Amino acid sequence: EAQVTQNPRYLITVTGKKLTVTCSQNMNHEYMSWYRQDPGLGLRQIYYSMNVEVTDKGDVPEGYKVSRKEKRNFPLILESPSPNQTSLYFCASSIGGAGAMNTEAFFGQGTRLTVV
Amino acid sequence: AQTVTQSQPEMSVQEAETVTLSCTYDTSENNYYLFWYKQPPSRQMILVIRQEAYKQQNATENRFSVNFQKAAKSFSLKISDSQLGDTAMYFCAFRGNAGNMLTFGGGTRLMVKP
Numbered sequence: 001e002a003q004v005t006q007n008p009r010y011l012i013t014v015t016g017k018k019l020t021v022t023c024s025q026n027m028n029h030e031y032m033s034w035y036r037q038d039p040g041l042g043l044r045q046i047y048y049s050m051n052v053e054v055t056d057k058g059d060v061p062e063g064y065k066v067s068r069k070e071k072r073n074f075p076l077i078l079e080s081p082s083p084n085q086t087s088l089y090f091c092a093s094s095i096g097g098a099g100a101m102n103t104e105a106f107f108g109q110g111t112r113l114t115v116v
Numbered sequence: 117a118q119t120v121t122q123s124q125p126e127m128s129v130q131e132a133e134t135v136t137l138s139c140t141y142d143t144s145e146n147n148y149y150l151f152w153y154k155q156p157p158s159r160q161m162i163l164v165i166r167q168e169a170y171k172q173q174n175a176t177e178n179r180f181s182v183n184f185q186k187a188a189k190s191f192s193l194k195i196s197d198s199q200l201g202d203t204a205m206y207f208c209a210f211r212g213n214a215g216n217m218l219t220f221g222g223g224t225r226l227m228v229k230p
Contacts, residue, residue, distance in 0.1 A: 031216045033216075033217070035220075040125065040222045040223075041222055042120070042122075042207055042220035042221050042222045042223050043207065043218075043220040044220070045217055045218075045219075048216065048217065050216070058217070088159070090161065092161075092218075094216060096216055101147075101148065101149045101168075101211055101212070101213070102149050102166060102168060104163050104166075105163075105218055107160070107161035109158075109159060109160060110159040110160075
């Protein structure tokens with residue numbers, strides 16, 4: 001079954017304690033991205049990756065890091081989480097490339113992060 | 117940069133009736149795609165329907181259809197014969213020539229009442 005798997009689904013942590021949210025896809029997609037969802041703001045892109053070892057900032061990258069060492073995995077790293085990073089996070093993947101405009105983006109199940 | 121606006125934060129509709137969700141966007145690009153995603157309480161993001169800007173014919177998927185007005189930069193979603201399972205958050209999204217990034221609106225929470 002084609003899917004994007006995120007873990008964990010729920011996470012409560014304290015300010016400053018480094019954490020990683022994992023994301024893995026089994027569709028051999030080139031393009032992967034991370035979004036955060038906040039009430040009234042919809043989903044905003046944090047970082048994206050066009051392919052292995054190629055990553056770039058999205059609209060709200062401050063306080064986040066990513067890596068793409070393998071095609072299937074795209075972890076999101078919060079080196080020093082702060083309360084304003086409390087949000088719902090989604091990983092997504094799609095085929096990518098110049099002809100990819102009409103292709104469906106597949107989303108993970110979301111990670112609800114609370115930073116206290 | 118593109119922007120997507122959903123002006124209705126919340127809506128409700130009686131079961132079996134029809135409801136229309138609004139979406140407007142701003143872009144200088146000529147070719148692009150527009151999407152509607154559904155997010156039920158399970159948080160899963162489900163693609164409902166997509167529309168290519170170059171196609172004049174409005175997309176339809178079963179009970180879901182769009183009214184795409186390119187000149188007005190409007191992309192509304194019509195849900196016919198609403199069902200309880202349609203209760204969800206609905207997001208309008210834009211994808212342009214860059215090919216990959218989706219720009220989302222703020223969402224509309226739809227409640228279908230029995």
